[in-house]
Amino acid sequence: NAGVTQTPKFRILKIGQSMTLQCTQDMNHNYMYWYRQDPGMGLKLIYYSVGAGITDKGEVPNGYNVSRSTTEDFPLRLELAAPSQTSVYFCASSPTASYGYTFGSGTRLTVV
Amino acid sequence: RKEVEQDPGPFNVPEGATVAFNCTYSNSASQSFFWYRQDCRKEPKLLMSVYSSGNEDGRFTAQLNRASQYISLLIRDSKLSDSATYLCVVNTLNYGGSQGNLIFGKGTKLSVKP
Numbered sequence: 468n469a470g471v472t473q474t475p476k477f478r479i480l481k482i483g484q485s486m487t488l489q490c491t492q493d494m495n496h497n498y499m500y501w502y503r504q505d506p507g508m509g510l511k512l513i514y515y516s517v518g519a520g521i522t523d524k525g526e527v528p529n530g531y532n533v534s535r536s537t538t539e540d541f542p543l544r545l546e547l548a549a550p551s552q553t554s555v556y557f558c559a560s561s562p563t564a565s566y567g568y569t570f571g572s573g574t575r576l577t578v579v
Numbered sequence: 580r581k582e583v584e585q586d587p588g589p590f591n592v593p594e595g596a597t598v599a600f601n602c603t604y605s606n607s608a609s610q611s612f613f614w615y616r617q618d619c620r621k622e623p624k625l626l627m628s629v630y631s632s633g634n635e636d637g638r639f640t641a642q643l644n645r646a647s648q649y650i651s652l653l654i655r656d657s658k659l660s661d662s663a664t665y666l667c668v669v670n671t672l673n674y675g676g677s678q679g680n681l682i683f684g685k686g687t688k689l690s691v692k693p
Contacts, residue, residue, distance in 0.1 A: 500680070502683075508685065509666075509683055509684060509685035509686065510623070510666075510683040512680065515680060525680075555620075557622055557623070564670070564673075564679050564680055564681075565610065565611035565670040565679070565680075565681065566611070567613055567625040567628065567681075568623075568625075568681060569625075570622035570623050570624070571622060572621070572622050573621075573622050
């Protein structure tokens, strides 16, 4: 049982480039989330999804986009990368909104 | 008042010590409470849920005080491997009043020394 899998683990982007962070879960969870965590700071919710075809903004959605075409996958798209998007990105899933989340191992992104 | 507030620490304790972390939350209607553990450069992992009557898991005891909107985590007989950041987690409420997403505190850092 793989849980939540994120790829890539590390990435360096140049300013203005774009990329997609991949997230997939094999637990048949309806709810999926994207967080970013800056050094010494807490988790900030970027986007979340309550099921295939349904997504909603979190606290810090600007500069990001998501899609949820299947229950398993919830990719996060960065368009026109900026240095302010340098962070660690965590994907998580849960069976319901208030159930404990399972996190992926994270993607460490640096924008230079 | 912040939604979930924790003392950032760090708490530096010797092995074998008992240490307690506190957390306050702002929404009195919240129903779900958790403690997560996050090791350096790793993802958060669920440590334990927090129940109204209080609950224990080995050396870890969690307490909830709804009247004061306060959650605590007690670690007895600290081990070197307990060194990590401990995140207090509470659910939000949606506009319709249904239980919503989880809000993570910024965490309290614990360092257990030999």
